[in-house]
Amino acid sequence: MLQRAIDPTKYPEDDIQEATVRPKRLDEYIGQDQIKDRVKVIIEAAKARGEAIDHILLYGPPGLGKTTLATIIANEMGVKIHSTSGPAIERPGDVASILSKLQPFEVLFIDEIHRLPRPVEEMLYSAMEDFKVDFVYGKGPNAGTVTLPLPPFTLIGATTRLALLSSPLRGRFGDIFRLEYQDIDSMAAIVKRAANILKVGITDEGALEIARRSRGTPRVAIRLLRRVRDYAQVRADHLIDHETACKALDIQGVDELGLDEVDRRILLAIIEKFDGGPVGLETLAASISEEPDTIMDVYEPYLLILGFIQRTPRGRVATRRAYDHLSIPYPESKSKTENNTEQPTLWENNEDDE
Ligand SMILES: Nc1ncnc2c1ncn2[C@@H]1O[C@H](COP(=O)(O)OP(=O)(O)O)[C@@H](O)[C@H]1O
Ligand SMILES: [Mg+2]
Incomplete structure (x- = not known):
């Protein structure tokens, strides 16, 4: 099936470029101003107190910058990020082994956190709340528990479906941020920044046109930019101006509102x-x-x-x-x-x- 230019979910082709284009610091993260302000305060306060930052839940449609923001938070804290996803953790033992590798203040990022199996989720409760996990061993009268203490760490969860998250899990996050579709100016800035990194010339009007057709979604903008760049390279002497952007996007079947x-x-x-x-x-x-x-x-x-x-x-x-x-x-x-x-x-x- 043909890959849709405007599909905000991630395709393998995106992976390669996202690594280079993805912002690494908070001041490179465009738009989402309210969230950025709150994140700044949270980080500064945690650093001043010498504590891990509280667990954070990021939610919103695909392609809006959840993974990017999680990475940035870890970078700004100067700690390592351990990334996994809900469907990848099958048993409580899997999560216990990930947790046991954490160093103080490090970030555990769980993408698609609404897809965690129930027993795994339950093990996370005490990990998040009391920084410990309990293992049950044996059966019947010989059963017992061992407690594994954990260093203070930060869980960052990301989900596209907040409604599918259980309320006990939701309740254990200190902050819940909803990422918004980006406005046209932020989108244009994201396109220009990416064009710069991808080393392709672009005019303001060219960037605006790509922004306008990208559904408020940075991942879509960056993907469309790459397709327009290909066109500019062979047909327009490497410069993306308004006309080039329009022609290339028309060929992609993406209309002036971003509909395909x-x-x-x-x-x-x-x-x-x-x-x-x-x-x-x-x-x-x-x-x-x-x-x-x-x-x-x-x-x-x-x-x-x-x-x-x-x-x-x-x-x-x-x-x-x-x-x-x-x-x-x-x-x-x-x-x-x-x-x-x-x-x-x-x-x-x-x-x-x-
Ligand atoms: N605020 C932003 N500023 C600049 N680039 C962004 C921003 N948000 C997202 N991006 C870009 O969009 C792409 C998709 O972001 P990502 O964090 O993977 O989205 P999500 O995890 O929400 O699906 C990344 O390549 C990233 O570089
Ligand atoms: Mg993601």
């Missing part, structure tokens, strides 16, 4: 096959041969943010804005029943899971 062909197929299906909706997710997915999960995780969040679709108890509905964007006349019959809804902005998040 699948977004358009989703909207067209709701409008043409289901009379504007409501239509259930499964039915919609089947009608365009996509996975329901892909629609929900990759496409729908941004269509909701643009106010192109609405979720109702009976399914997805295409709004007037969607008809306008596709240059399809909005049916008169719908105008009468239309409810006036505020357009959500890029800065509001769609938190709910189904």
Whole structure:
């Protein structure tokens, strides 16, 4: 299956470049100003007290900078980061062995923390709260426990699905930060910074155009930048100006709002096959041969943010804005029943899971 330019989840091609482009210090981390301010204070205070910083939970859609921020926090504390992920830790013994390697103040980063198996999660409770883990050995009357003391450490968890995190686990984080879709200026700055590192010339207008089509998501911006760079290299004498950016992005099938062909197929299906909706997710997915999960995780969040679709108890509905964007006349019959809804902005998040 063709790799989608606008899919915010990570592909192998991203890994290679992300290592070079990824900011290492807090002052290189663009946007997310409120979180940055709080992180600065937390780090300074912990350093002044000579303590580990409190456990931090980062949540938000893929590609917004959770892993990057976790790495930066460890760098700023001057400590090592040990990275793992929820699905990678299968048994309590696995987490115990990771914990036993931690030195004082070090960071344990658990990505996709909502996917930790239950027994592993339970072992983390005492590790997080009391810096110790209890092992049970033997069975029946011969059973006993040994306690392994741990150095003070910081757990940083990341999740795209806060709603799937159990409340005992959630409650053990001192700070919970929600990463936001980035605004257009921050996005343009991220594009320029990455262009600089990738050694490709770019004008302000060129950077803005890539920013505008990147769905408020740094990972998407950097991926689009790489594709535009390829085009600029062969067709435009290595400089990304406005015209080059537009042409290259048009070829990628990414329109001026950052929608690609699948977004358009989703909207067209709701409008043409289901009379504007409501239509259930499964039915919609089947009608365009996509996975329901892909629609929900990759496409729908941004269509909701643009106010192109609405979720109702009976399914997805295409709004007037969607008809306008596709240059399809909005049916008169719908105008009468239309409810006036505020357009959500890029800065509001769609938190709910189904
Ligand atoms: N605030 C930011 N400033 C600069 N680059 C960023 C920022 N946030 C994310 N990036 C870039 O976007 C890419 C994806 O970020 P990442 O931390 O892997 O996202 P997540 O873990 O939330 O999926 C990285 O290559 C990183 O360089
Ligand atoms: Mg990540």
